[in-house]
Amino acid sequence: MTTAVAKEQENYLNNSYGLKSWLLTRDHKRIALLYMATITLFFFIGGAFATLIRVELLTPQGDLVSSDIYNRLFTMHGIMMIFFFLIPSIPATLGNFLIPMMIGARDLAFPRINLLSWYLLVVGGLFALFAMLAGGVDTGWTFYTPYSTTYSNSWVIATALGIFVAGFSSILTGLNFIVTIHRMRAPGMTWFRMPLFVWAHYATSVIQVLGTPVIAVTIILVFCERVFHIGIFDPALGGDPVLFQHLFWFYSHPAVYIMILPAMGVISELISTFSRKAIFGYHFVAGSSMAIAVFGFLVWGHHLFVSTQSVYAGLVFSFLSYAVAIPSAIKVFNWTATLYKGSVSFETPMLYAFGFIGLFTIGGLTGLFVASLGIDVHVTDTYFVVAHFHYIMVGGAIMAFLGGLHFWWPKITGRMYPEQWARLSAVIIFVGFNFTFFPQFILGYLGMPRRYHVYPPEFQVLHVMSTLGASVLAVGYLLPMVYLAWSWKYGPLAGPNPYRATGLEWKTASPPPLHNFDRLPVVTREAYDYSTVPEEVTSVG
Amino acid sequence: MWVFLITEVMFFGGMFLAYIVYRAAYPDIFALASSSLNVYIGAANTAVLLCSSFTMVLGVRAAQLGRQKALAINIVLTLLLGFVFLGVKAFEWREKFIEHHVPGPSFHFAGVAMQGPAQLFFSLYFAMTGLHALHMVVGAGIMTWLLINSIRGKYTAEYMTPVDIGGLYWHFVDIIWIFLFPLFYLIDRHLK
Numbered sequence: 001m002t003t004a005v006a007k008e009q010e011n012y013l014n015n016s017y018g019l020k021s022w023l024l025t026r027d028h029k030r031i032a033l034l035y036m037a038t039i040t041l042f043f044f045i046g047g048a049f050a051t052l053i054r055v056e057l058l059t060p061q062g063d064l065v066s067s068d069i070y071n072r073l074f075t076m077h078g079i080m081m082i083f084f085f086l087i088p089s090i091p092a093t094l095g096n097f098l099i100p101m102m103i104g105a106r107d108l109a110f111p112r113i114n115l116l117s118w119y120l121l122v123v124g125g126l127f128a129l130f131a132m133l134a135g136g137v138d139t140g141w142t143f144y145t146p147y148s149t150t151y152s153n154s155w156v157i158a159t160a161l162g163i164f165v166a167g168f169s170s171i172l173t174g175l176n177f178i179v180t181i182h183r184m185r186a187p188g189m190t191w192f193r194m195p196l197f198v199w200a201h202y203a204t205s206v207i208q209v210l211g212t213p214v215i216a217v218t219i220i221l222v223f224c225e226r227v228f229h230i231g232i233f234d235p236a237l238g239g240d241p242v243l244f245q246h247l248f249w250f251y252s253h254p255a256v257y258i259m260i261l262p263a264m265g266v267i268s269e270l271i272s273t274f275s276r277k278a279i280f281g282y283h284f285v286a287g288s289s290m291a292i293a294v295f296g297f298l299v300w301g302h303h304l305f306v307s308t309q310s311v312y313a314g315l316v317f318s319f320l321s322y323a324v325a326i327p328s329a330i331k332v333f334n335w336t337a338t339l340y341k342g343s344v345s346f347e348t349p350m351l352y353a354f355g356f357i358g359l360f361t362i363g364g365l366t367g368l369f370v371a372s373l374g375i376d377v378h379v380t381d382t383y384f385v386v387a388h389f390h391y392i393m394v395g396g397a398i399m400a401f402l403g404g405l406h407f408w409w410p411k412i413t414g415r416m417y418p419e420q421w422a423r424l425s426a427v428i429i430f431v432g433f434n435f436t437f438f439p440q441f442i443l444g445y446l447g448m449p450r451r452y453h454v455y456p457p458e459f460q461v462l463h464v465m466s467t468l469g470a471s472v473l474a475v476g477y478l479l480p481m482v483y484l485a486w487s488w489k490y491g492p493l494a495g496p497n498p499y500r501a502t503g504l505e506w507k508t509a510s511p512p513p514l515h516n517f518d519r520l521p522v523v524t525r526e527a528y529d530y531s532t533v534p535e536e537v538t539s540v541g
Numbered sequence: 542m543w544v545f546l547i548t549e550v551m552f553f554g555g556m557f558l559a560y561i562v563y564r565a566a567y568p569d570i571f572a573l574a575s576s577s578l579n580v581y582i583g584a585a586n587t588a589v590l591l592c593s594s595f596t597m598v599l600g601v602r603a604a605q606l607g608r609q610k611a612l613a614i615n616i617v618l619t620l621l622l623g624f625v626f627l628g629v630k631a632f633e634w635r636e637k638f639i640e641h642h643v644p645g646p647s648f649h650f651a652g653v654a655m656q657g658p659a660q661l662f663f664s665l666y667f668a669m670t671g672l673h674a675l676h677m678v679v680g681a682g683i684m685t686w687l688l689i690n691s692i693r694g695k696y697t698a699e700y701m702t703p704v705d706i707g708g709l710y711w712h713f714v715d716i717i718w719i720f721l722f723p724l725f726y727l728i729d730r731h732l733k
Contacts, residue, residue: 175544213548217555221668230644230664231657232559238657243562247555 011414011511026111027514032097033412034118039085039093040481042125045132046080049073051474053453054436054467062454070453071138072154078141080132083163084125086393087170087255090262091177091208092117094404095201097412099177101505101512102195104186104521109179113172120169127162131155140451142252145233145244149225157226160219167212167219170258174208177201186504188523195503195527196285200265203289207254207261207296215251218244242307249300257296259393260360261289263400264331267353270403271335273501274350275342278528281334288327295324305376314373321371328364332357347499348422352403355430359395363388366441381451384444387437395433402429402480409484410494414511417487421479429476435469502528542706546713553672553717560665560724567658574650574662575728577642579633583726586629587718593622594715601708604701609694612704616688619711623681630674634667643667666725673721676714683707 012029022030053073056064065073096114100107108114131137137159139148148156181202185194222244224230231237233244272279279285301309301317335357344350366388370376379385410416439462444450448459455463497506502525508517564571600615634643641649642663650659687707690696696704 171548175548178544209544209548210551213552214555217552220672221556221559224664224668228645228664230668231660232563232664236657238563238567238655238661240562240566243559247558250555 009509010513011509012514013414013511015514024115026107026115028096028100028108028111028114029412029512031111031114031118032093032095035088035092035096035121038118038122038125039088042080042084045129046077046085047474047477049077049080050470053077054470056453057455057463058460058467060455060457060460065453067453068138071140071451072136074451075137075140076132079128079137079159079163081393082141082255082259083166084121084128086259086397088121088166088173089259089397089401090266090404091173091201091204091258092121092169094197094266094401094408095177095204095262096173098408098505099180099198099201100184101508101516102198102503103181103184103189104504104517104523105180105184106515106517106520108176109184110176114176117169117172117176120172121166124162124164124166124169127165128159129162131158131162134158142248143222144248145222145225145241146235149222149233149244150229157223160222164216164219167216170208171212174205174212177205178209181205186521186523189504190523192283192286193523193525193527194286195265196268196279196282196289197262197265199286200261200268200289203293204258204261206290206293207258211251211254211258211297214247215255218247218251221247242304242309245304245307246300249303250297253300253303254293254296256389256392257292259397261292263356263397264289264328266400266404266407267335267356268331269501269503270349270353270407271338272528273407273499274347274353275339275344276500276530277338277342278526278530279334280337280340281330282527284330285334288330291327292324295320295327299324302371302376305373306380311373318371318373322368325364325368325371328360332361332364346423348417348419348426349403349407351423351426351430352399352406355426356396356399356403359391359399359430359433363391363396366391379444381449382444383440383448383450386450387440387444390437390440395437399429399433402426405480405484407499408505409487410498411505411510411512413488413491414494414509415487415491416494416498417480417491418483421483425476425479425483428472428479432469432472432474432476436466436473437469439463439465439469502530542709546709549676549713553669556665556669556672557720557724560669563658563661563665564728567661570653570655570658571662572729573652574642574659575725576730577640577650578666578726579636580726580730582629582633583722586626587722589622589626589629590715590718593619593626594712596622597708597711601701601704604691604696604704605698607698609691609696612696613688613691616684616691620681620684620688623677623684627674627677627681630670637663637667669721670725673714673717676717680711680714683710 012027022034025031025034052065053070056062056070056073062070096108132155134155137143137152137154137156139152139154139156143156143160181194181198221232225232225234229237231239233239233241235241268279268285299317299321301313302321305314305317366384370379370385370388406417406422443459443462443466446459448455494510496508496510498510499506504521504523505512507521596615596618600612600619603611603615637643641647644660644664644667648656648660648663650656650663653659684707687704690703
């Protein structure tokens with residue numbers, strides 16, 4: 001590893017300086033970093049709300065905050081985390097950075113639209129932040145009618161507008177990715193030679209493009225209802241509040257697949273690299289991403305099991321919800337099969353990948369519990385559901401995000417993070433996470449309702465355990481902030497391919513030059529071709 | 542642009558769903574409310590938009606053949622027809638306002654016991670034609686930009702992509718209106 005040469009090489013970070021070069025950049029790599037900073041901020045704001053929630057739940061009485069404030073806390077936690085952190089997270093940061101490189105392109109198809117997407121997220125986030133500082137929203141992140149349209153006197157419209165604007169960020173990113181993947185693959189990069197990370201993002205982009213407009217129009221209708229009292233969701237005027245639920249969940253269920261598919265793409269990359277083996281069943285994993293995208297649009301009614309929706313509809317949605325679990329299971333089986341007879345090593349990204357597989361499996365299996373009509377009637381609106389989706393979104397998506405962040409950190413920054421601190425953080429996160437959310441399964445099953453801050457004293461032990469776990473989890477999230485930032489300046493320089501992984505992104509320097517490749521690659525090998533072991537390259541032509 | 546148009550389909554689709562739900566729930570009131578809209582003006586507007594799509598097609602063809610002047614003239618015609626549509630729409634809305642058919646505190650639809658469903662019809666009418674009109678304004682902006690560029694001679698037979706995709710967008714907005722017109726103006730019209 002030649003340090004002096006790497007330091008002087010021109011790359012996307014040192015080719016221009018100054019605020020304008022960042023705020024007006026068209027470079028997908030810089031835009032990815034802009035997103036990274038933005039979503040980290042939103043993550044910690046959402047985390048602050050979570051902290052307040054967990055502290056309040058230490059005691060059975062409502063003593064830290066009033067019920068009204070508590071309503072605002074969990075609402076804003078959900079809104080921040082879902083719309084402003086999780087949905088952008090992997091696609092806008094890792095996806096933006098890596099997809100062009102992975103397919104051998106110099107940038108995305110529409111670089112300026114990419115920058116616009118970032119600005120839209122920032123503007124949307126500022127709207128939502130303004131609403132939160134002005135007093136917040138108390139409707140729950142699902143802002144069901146008629147409470148949100150008629151009775152709530154909180155900042156519904158400002159928050160909804162923020163989500164509306166951020167939704168366009170999501171749509172444009174999806175559009176960009178679709179066009180890029182269709183039109184800008186390097187010679188020889190056929191569809192079935194693409195890394196599974198790219199397949200996952202393609203499926204995600206399809207969902208973003210098809211689903212997000214529906215919540216956009218739903219927000220417009222809520223806006224009209226709230227401002228003009230037109231009665232579209234108001235029974236007194238002939239409207240139907242359940243119509244809102246259908247419209248809302250028609251987007252919001254596919255939205256959860258927007259949150260998990262990119263994570264699964266990351267895991268495919270990590271498992272393959274750290275088993276030094278091609279992903280078992282590549283075609284099935286690629287196809288399962290598309291299947292999840294399609295099936296994900298057919299199951300929204302499982303959020304309406306107790307909403308006066310007919311039992312017949314409930315049966316159909318329940319059946320389809322079981323069906324949508326199958327592609328996810330295919331992935332888990334294929335990842336496991338990849339490990340078999342692989343040369344497995346336990347670097348930090350792999351620790352996160354293992355954590356993902358375990359926690360996503362638990363989350364996914366409990367998803368089957370709630371997909372079953374009978375069980376769901378018992379556990380709906382309890383902490384069981386809360387635990388289920390946190391296992392997937394936090395235990396799954398966020399762990400995959402951190403794993404991917406660590407894996408590609410040397411590519412992004414040209415530096416390696418301190419391995420032992422990183423491993424320690426991964427373990428802390430895993431332990432903290434399970435202590436936080438496993439008790440919530442039990443709580444929910446025993447009847448603890450969600451969105452309540454006053455509860456019977458017999459639940460306190462489990463709540464205390466959950467809050468203690470959350471404290472540990474918080475430490476686990478703060479540590480990477482510190483050591484990753486430290487490593488950017490003081491970490492050891494990384495070469496182009498420190499993990500000896502396959503993939504076009506590893507064939508260029510770390511950090512990459514402005515236009516990604518000095519010469520565009522021609523692809524002749526399949527994805528994950530470890531038959532000829534990539535050597536650690538010391539310099540790149 | 543095709544991908545973007547798919548998102549637009551989903552966008553309008555949500556409102557179409559609301560329309561379907563409420564028309565199925567209140568078919569008679571919807572029919573009655575529909576008959577209060579002026580079908581002749583609506584039909585004329587439809588013809589205007591169809592002609593504007595035709596002139597747009599002529600413009601795209603002109604661009605393909607590298608005929609700059611024809612391109613510019615056709616874009617101007619498309620723009621003019623678009624403005625005619627918007628003007629007629631504004632006139633229609635004003636009529637509705639005078640008749641107290643605008644949802645809100647002064648809404649009153651004569652001839653029905655329950656005002657709610659009638660108000661729903663008009664809410665959907667204003668929301669959907671309003672959203673459509675908004676898209677037309679954006680379309681007018683795109684046409685203006687295309688016009689300026691075509692006068693500057695920027696589009697040749699080799700490079701006319703912006704004209705192509707601008708045309709796509711215009712046709713899409715036109716097609717939305719083709720759906721809106723019968724759904725709002727022609728409910729049970731054949732039974733009268």
